[in-house]
Amino acid sequence: MDFTALKTALEGRGYRVSVFSTGKEAADYLDCEIDGETVGFGGSMTLRTLGLYDKLLTHNTVLWHSRRTGELERRHDMRKAMTADVYLSSVNGIAETGEIVNIDGIGNRVSGTLFGHKRVYFVVGRNKVAPTLAAAIDRARNVAAPKNAARLGKRTPCVVDGRCHDCSSPDRICRELAILWQMPMEGNYEIVLIDEDLGF
Ligand code: SF4
Structure with a gap:
């Protein structure tokens, strides 16, 4: 996939952006970037698929309720993750124009992506x-959420x-919806784009 337009849009909204061909390369990169820190994870099939918890756990303190x-x-890790040095999450949708969309139920993941790290x-x-942003929201509501509801055995x-x-x-x-229009003020955010299908 050509990430050029998305990368440019995200950089214009204040983010650092890295691009990888494979999930393994991205996981190895993050394993080098994050060392000797406390790390909080949001619920994410992408992070699970990349095996990041086990990689980072060998040289960091990792908090993941999953x-x-x-x-x-579970509650302990969710709360502690809110104040971890580093927070990792995926997204439910990302617009080529640079907006980032996440839906949550408990709220720990959207909270963790907004402030505190x-x-x-x-x-x-x-x-x-x-x-577009509208298409990213539609994806979050009509693709990601139904698949997650099925995965979690919801009725x-x-x-x-x-x-x-x-x-x-x-x-x-689906009880909260967060849209990041721009990188939060005083934030330090990186978007790690991977040319593979990952998560929902
Ligand atoms: S759980 Fe309810 S609100 Fe969420 S995607 Fe399913 S039908 Fe929609």
């Missing part, structure tokens, strides 16, 4: 790219037909 089984441990990395496979209408119904189900996983 790797905890007990409810208390020395550095934030968004790790993004090519399948997350949409031509929501989107699991049946793969489309969002703006449901009022108790199982609804």
